[in-house]
Amino acid sequence: MVQFTTVILKFDQQGEKTGWTYIIVPADIAQQLMPGNKKSFRVKGRLDEFAIERLALMPAGGGDFIMPLNAATRKGIGKKQGAMVTATLEADNKEIQPPEDFIECLKDEPGAYDFFFGLAKSHRLYFINWINEAKTIQTKTKRIAQAVNALARQLDFGTMIRSIKKENEMLKGR
Numbered sequence: 001m002v003q004f005t006t007v008i009l010k011f012d013q014q015g016e017k018t019g020w021t022y023i024i025v026p027a028d029i030a031q032q033l034m035p036g037n038k039k040s041f042r043v044k045g046r047l048d049e050f051a052i053e054r055l056a057l058m059p060a061g062g063g064d065f066i067m068p069l070n071a072a073t074r075k076g077i078g079k080k081q082g083a084m085v086t087a088t089l090e091a092d093n094k095e096i097q098p099p100e101d102f103i104e105c106l107k108d109e110p111g112a113y114d115f116f117f118g119l120a121k122s123h124r125l126y127f128i129n130w131i132n133e134a135k136t137i138q139t140k141t142k143r144i145a146q147a148v149n150a151l152a153r154q155l156d157f158g159t160m161i162r163s164i165k166k167e168n169e170m171l172k173g174r
Helices: 027-033 071-077 100-107 110-118 121-132 137-152 157-172
Strands: 002-007 021-025 041-047 050-061 064-068 084-091
Touching (some): 002 027, 021 027, 021 084, 027 064, 041 071, 050 071, 100 137, 110 121, 110 137, 121 157, 137 157
Antiparallel strands (some): 002 084, 021 064, 041 084
C-alpha cells in the first residue's frame, strides 16, 4: 500500500474528459502499485478517511496516471477542486461478479446465457456495471429484463442501449 498527498484538479477543455475532477498519481507511485504497467488498472484504499474500491487509474502520459473522482467519491471525501487529499492505495485485483439474480434469469434463457458468457470479459462488464449501478430494485429488475432480452437476441451492450433509447423515443412520440 502506498500513501501520498495530492491536490484535486479539474479538466477545463480536454475532449471527452472536459469537466472531469481527478487526482494525479505520479509515475513512481503508479509503478509501486503495478510495476511495469502502462495501461489502466483499478485500485482500492482510502481518500482521506473515505474508503474506495474498483476506482480506475488511467494513463496520463509520461508514466503518470489520473484517477477520476465521480460525484459520490467527491461527496464522500467532502472536497472539491483545489483541495488537498491524502490517498492510500493498493492495486484492486478483485474480480467483478455478475449479480446472482441476473445469472438466474440468464439461465432461463439458454441462448442468452451462452451468448453472454461468449462475450469478451470487458463486454460482459458493461452489462454487469449497468445493472449494478441501478439505484432502486425496480430499476435493477428492469435492467436485468432488458439485458436478458437483448442477449437472447444476441445484441451487444451498445446495440442494446441504442435499441432501448429508440424504443423510449418512439413511446414519447405517441
